[in-house]
Amino acid sequence: MALLVQKYGGTSVGDPERIRRVADRISRYRGRGHDLVVVVSAMGQTTDELVTLAASVTPDAVRRHPREMDMLLTAGERISMALLAMAIREQGLEAISFTGSQAAIITDDRHTVARIEEVRADRVRRELAAGRVVIIAGFQGVSRGREVTTLGRGGSDTTAVALSAALGAERCDIFTDVDGIFTADPRKVTSARRIPLIGYDEMLELAAAGASVTHPRAVEIAARYGVVVRVLSSLLEGEDGGTTIARRIPSMEDPVLTGVASEAGYGQLVLRGLPPEMTTMTLVLSRLTLAEVSVDLLTQVDQADGRRSIQLTVAASELTQAEETCQGVVAELGGEGVDVTHDLARLTLVGSGMHKRPGVFARAFQVLRDQGVEVHSVSATSISIILMVGGQDEDRAVRLLHEAFKLEEVGQ
Amino acid sequence: MALLVQKYGGTSVGDPERIRRVADRISRYRGRGHDLVVVVSAMGQTTDELVTLAASVTPDAVRRHPREMDMLLTAGERISMALLAMAIREQGLEAISFTGSQAAIITDDRHTVARIEEVRADRVRRELAAGRVVIIAGFQGVSRGREVTTLGRGGSDTTAVALSAALGAERCDIFTDVDGIFTADPRKVTSARRIPLIGYDEMLELAAAGASVTHPRAVEIAARYGVVVRVLSSLLEGEDGGTTIARRIPSMEDPVLTGVASEAGYGQLVLRGLPPEMTTMTLVLSRLTLAEVSVDLLTQVDQADGRRSIQLTVAASELTQAEETCQGVVAELGGEGVDVTHDLARLTLVGSGMHKRPGVFARAFQVLRDQGVEVHSVSATSISIILMVGGQDEDRAVRLLHEAFKLEEVGQ
Numbered sequence: 001m002a003l004l005v006q007k008y009g010g011t012s013v014g015d016p017e018r019i020r021r022v023a024d025r026i027s028r029y030r031g032r033g034h035d036l037v038v039v040v041s042a043m044g045q046t047t048d049e050l051v052t053l054a055a056s057v058t059p060d061a062v063r064r065h066p067r068e069m070d071m072l073l074t075a076g077e078r079i080s081m082a083l084l085a086m087a088i089r090e091q092g093l094e095a096i097s098f099t100g101s102q103a104a105i106i107t108d109d110r111h112t113v114a115r116i117e118e119v120r121a122d123r124v125r126r127e128l129a130a131g132r133v134v135i136i137a138g139f140q141g142v143s144r145g146r147e148v149t150t151l152g153r154g155g156s157d158t159t160a161v162a163l164s165a166a167l168g169a170e171r172c173d174i175f176t177d178v179d180g181i182f183t184a185d186p187r188k189v190t191s192a193r194r195i196p197l198i199g200y201d202e203m204l205e206l207a208a209a210g211a212s213v214t215h216p217r218a219v220e221i222a223a224r225y226g227v228v229v230r231v232l233s234s235l236l237e238g239e240d241g242g243t244t245i246a247r248r249i250p251s252m253e254d255p256v257l258t259g260v261a262s263e264a265g266y267g268q269l270v271l272r273g274l275p276p277e278m279t280t281m282t283l284v285l286s287r288l289t290l291a292e293v294s295v296d297l298l299t300q301v302d303q304a305d306g307r308r309s310i311q312l313t314v315a316a317s318e319l320t321q322a323e324e325t326c327q328g329v330v331a332e333l334g335g336e337g338v339d340v341t342h343d344l345a346r347l348t349l350v351g352s353g354m355h356k357r358p359g360v361f362a363r364a365f366q367v368l369r370d371q372g373v374e375v376h377s378v379s380a381t382s383i384s385i386i387l388m389v390g391g392q393d394e395d396r397a398v399r400l401l402h403e404a405f406k407l408e409e410v411g412q
Numbered sequence: 413m414a415l416l417v418q419k420y421g422g423t424s425v426g427d428p429e430r431i432r433r434v435a436d437r438i439s440r441y442r443g444r445g446h447d448l449v450v451v452v453s454a455m456g457q458t459t460d461e462l463v464t465l466a467a468s469v470t471p472d473a474v475r476r477h478p479r480e481m482d483m484l485l486t487a488g489e490r491i492s493m494a495l496l497a498m499a500i501r502e503q504g505l506e507a508i509s510f511t512g513s514q515a516a517i518i519t520d521d522r523h524t525v526a527r528i529e530e531v532r533a534d535r536v537r538r539e540l541a542a543g544r545v546v547i548i549a550g551f552q553g554v555s556r557g558r559e560v561t562t563l564g565r566g567g568s569d570t571t572a573v574a575l576s577a578a579l580g581a582e583r584c585d586i587f588t589d590v591d592g593i594f595t596a597d598p599r600k601v602t603s604a605r606r607i608p609l610i611g612y613d614e615m616l617e618l619a620a621a622g623a624s625v626t627h628p629r630a631v632e633i634a635a636r637y638g639v640v641v642r643v644l645s646s647l648l649e650g651e652d653g654g655t656t657i658a659r660r661i662p663s664m665e666d667p668v669l670t671g672v673a674s675e676a677g678y679g680q681l682v683l684r685g686l687p688p689e690m691t692t693m694t695l696v697l698s699r700l701t702l703a704e705v706s707v708d709l710l711t712q713v714d715q716a717d718g719r720r721s722i723q724l725t726v727a728a729s730e731l732t733q734a735e736e737t738c739q740g741v742v743a744e745l746g747g748e749g750v751d752v753t754h755d756l757a758r759l760t761l762v763g764s765g766m767h768k769r770p771g772v773f774a775r776a777f778q779v780l781r782d783q784g785v786e787v788h789s790v791s792a793t794s795i796s797i798i799l800m801v802g803g804q805d806e807d808r809a810v811r812l813l814h815e816a817f818k819l820e821e822v823g824q
Contacts, residue, residue, distance in 0.1 A: 016468035050491065056428035058498045065498040071509050072494035075487040079462065082484035086470045086477040097483050102558070
C-alpha cells in the first residue's frame with residue numbers, strides 16, 4: 001500500500017458535479033489499496049470572488065490588510081475541502097478534511113506570501129493510520145504565532161509537494177486541466193508533444209519561462225526532497241499519461257531540447273552612456289529594488305566610447321515605474337538617456353544538454369532572423385536560452401523554434 | 413471605558429456597503445472610548461448558499477456528514493469577519509478578526525448543534541488590552557478534541573452573550589433589522605409598541621412564543637450570568653431605541669401584559685377513551701419520543717364515562733407521524749379513537765404579573781369567543797397564557813388581544 005498525495009486545482013473542483021467526479025477518481029485509487037492525502041484549491045472562481053468582495057470594502061486590501069486578507073481567502077479552500085470530504089464519504093469511504101492550520105503546515109508570518117517552514121501533519125498521520133482519506137486545504141498554513149497565512153502564487157501545488165516530502169509519499173499527483181507538460185503550448189503549436197519524463201531543472205526552466213502548469217516553488221521543493229511529481233489531467237478518465245517530474249539521468253540518446261515556452265507582457269530598457277564604474281550597476285539595481293521593480297534579464301555592455309550600457313527587461317506592468325527610476329539614475333550619473341521598448345514576449349528554449357551544444361544558440365537566432373522575427377535581447381543558462389521578441393511575433397516564433405528543433409519528433 | 417459586545421446579524425453585514433456602515437457605527441462607539449468586541453454572522457444569504465452547495469453534492473448533509481458540514485458553514489462568518497475587520501481598519505482603527513476556534517469558544521462535540529461549555533477568549537483579552545477592536549465569528553466554536561463546531565439556531569446571538577458573560581461586558585448589543593421587541597408583531601398589529609425594558613423570563617416566553625428577534629438560548633445564558641442585552645436596529649442611525657433585556661424588579665404600576673406573540677404551523681390530536689391509569693400518559697409520551705415527535709402543549713382530561721382523553725399539539729410538520737403513532741397506542745390500549753385538527757396557530761400572551769390576575773385568562777378567552785374565534789385549547793405558565801386558534805384566525809386574534817389589553821397604551 002503506497003501513500004499518494006494528490007492535488008486537485010480549482011477547475012477540477014469547480015462545481016458539485018466535478019467534485020463528485022474527483023471523489024469517484026479518489027475512490028478508484030483507494031480501491032487499489034493506496035493511502036491518500038488529497039490537497040484541494042478553492043472552487044473555480046471563489047478566490048477571485050473573495051478578492052472582488054475585499055476590493056469593494058477597501059482598496060488594495062492585500063497590502064493594507066494582509067492578515068485579514070488571509071482570513072478571507074482561506075474560506076475558499078474550506079468550502080471545497082468540506083464538499084469533497086462529503087462526496088468521498090458518499091462513496092462509502094471514510095474521509096476527513098483539515099485546514100492548513102489543522103494539518104500543521106507551519107509557515108513564516110509573511111501574510112499573503114508565506115513560505116512553508118515545516119510540515120508537522122501529526123493529525124494527518126493519525127487519520128491515515130485510521131484508514132481515512134485525508135483532505136487538506138491547499139494554499140494555506142499557520143505561523144508559529146498561530147496566525148492563519150496563505151502561500152501566495154502556486155500555493156496549493158506547494159502544499160501538496162511539501163506534504164509529500166513530510167509524509168514520505170511515493171508520488172505527488174498534480175491534477176490540472178492539461179495532460180502534463182508539453183514541448184510547447186499546444187494552443188500555439190499543434191504539433192506540440194507531451195513530455196513523459198522531465199528532470200527538476202528542466203521543469204524549473206520551463207516553469208520560469210511561462211509554462212504555467214506547475215509552479216516553480218513546488219518544483220523546487222520536489223527537487224530538494226526528491227519528491228516524484230506527476231502532472232496529469234483530471235478531465236481524462238485513464239490513469240496513464242501526464243508528465244513525471246523526477247531526478248533524471250540523461251542518456252547519450254537524450255534529445256537536446258525538451259521544450260519551448262513563451263510569456264507575453266514584458267518591456268525592455270536600455271540605459272546608455274553610463275560611467276564604467278563597478279558602482280553603476282549596483283546603484284541602478286538598488287534604485288529599482290527601492291521602487292519595487294523586479295528585473296528579469298540584465299545585461300551590461302561596454303560602449304565603443306568607453307562608457308557603459310545596461311539593458312534590462314521588466315514586466316510590462318512595472319515598465320513605467322522602471323522607466324521613471326532609470327531616467328533618475330541616468331540623470332544623476334550624467335548618462336546619455338534611456339531607450340524603452342514596449343510589448344515584448346519572452347521565449348525560452350529548455351533542454352538538459354544544451355550548454356554543451358553552442359550550435360543551438362546560433363540556430364535559434366538564425367531561424368528567427370530568417371523569418372523576420374527581431375530578437376531584442378538574448379540570455380542563457382546552462383539549460384535554457386531566452387530570447388526577447390516583439391509581442392506580435394510570440395506565437396509565430398514559438399512555432400518556428402518548435403519546428404526548427406523537431407520537438408514534435410523526439411521521444412523517450 | 414466600558415467594554416461592549418456587539419452582534420451584527422447577516423442582514424446588517426449583507427453587502428460591502430452595509431459592512432462599511434457597520435464599521436462607521438463601530439468607529440463612533442470607539443470614539444466614545446468604549447472597548448469593543450464585535451460578533452458577526454455570515455453575510456446575508458451565504459449560509460443558505462453553502463447549504464445549497466452541500467445539498468448538490470450529497471443529500472441530507474447535516475445528518476450524514478455533520479463534521480464536514482461544520483467545516484463548510486464556518487467559511488461564512490470567516491468571510492464577513494475579515495471584511496468587517498478590513499472596513500474598521502480603513503477607519504484608522506486597529507482591528508483583528510478571530511474564528512470561534514481562535515477565540516477559544518469551547519463547545520461540546522455535537523456537530524451542527526454544539527453547546528458552548530466555556531469561553532476562554534485569552535487572545536481576545538490580549539487584543540483588547542492592546543487597544544484593538546476584536547471581531548469574532550459568531551455561530552462557531554471548537555471542541556476539546558480540536559474539531560470545529562457550529563452552534564445551530566440562534567448561534568451568533570449565543571456567541572455574543574456568552575462572550576459578554578466571559579469578558580464581563582457592560583452590555584451586549586444585538587443589532588438586527590427591527591428596533592427591539594414589540595408588544596406584538598408590527599406587521600400584524602399596526603398599534604404595536606416597542607417595549608423599552610423587559611425581564612429575562614418574559615423575554616424567554618415571548619421568544620418561545622415565536623417573537624423571533626433574539627433566540628431563547630442567548631436569553632437563557634444572559635439570565636444565568638446577568639448579562640444586560642440590548643436589542644436594536646442596525647438600520648436606524650441613532651443609538652437610542654431598542655429593547656433592553658435585564659433583570660427586572662416589577663413595580664406596583666407595572667402593566668399586567670407585556671406583549672402578544674403568535675406562531676402558525678401547529679396541529680392538535682385528541683386521543684379519546686383511554687384507560688385512566690397512570691401508565692397511559694407515560695406510554696403515549698414514550699411512543700411519541702421514539703417516533704421523534706416533539707409535543708408542544710399537553711393536557712389530560714377525565715371523561716364522564718371514567719375513561720381518559722389526552723389532548724396534545726405538535727408542529728404541523730410532525731402531525732402525520734404523530735397521528736400514526738397515536739393511532740397505534742390507542743388501538744393497543746383499547747381506546748376509542750384519535751381526532752386530528754390541522755392548521756392551528758399558537759397565540760401567547762406574556763406578562764410578568766399575570767399569574768396573580770386570573771381575570772386575564774377569562775378576558776382573553778371571552779374576547780376571542782365574542783368575535784367568533786374558536787379556541788381549540790389553552791395552557792398557562794406563571795407569566796404566559798397560550799391559546800391555540802385556527803390558522804385563518806391568527807392575525808385577527810393577535811389584533812383582538814392587543815386591543816383588548818390596551819398594549820398600545822401601557823408604557824414605562
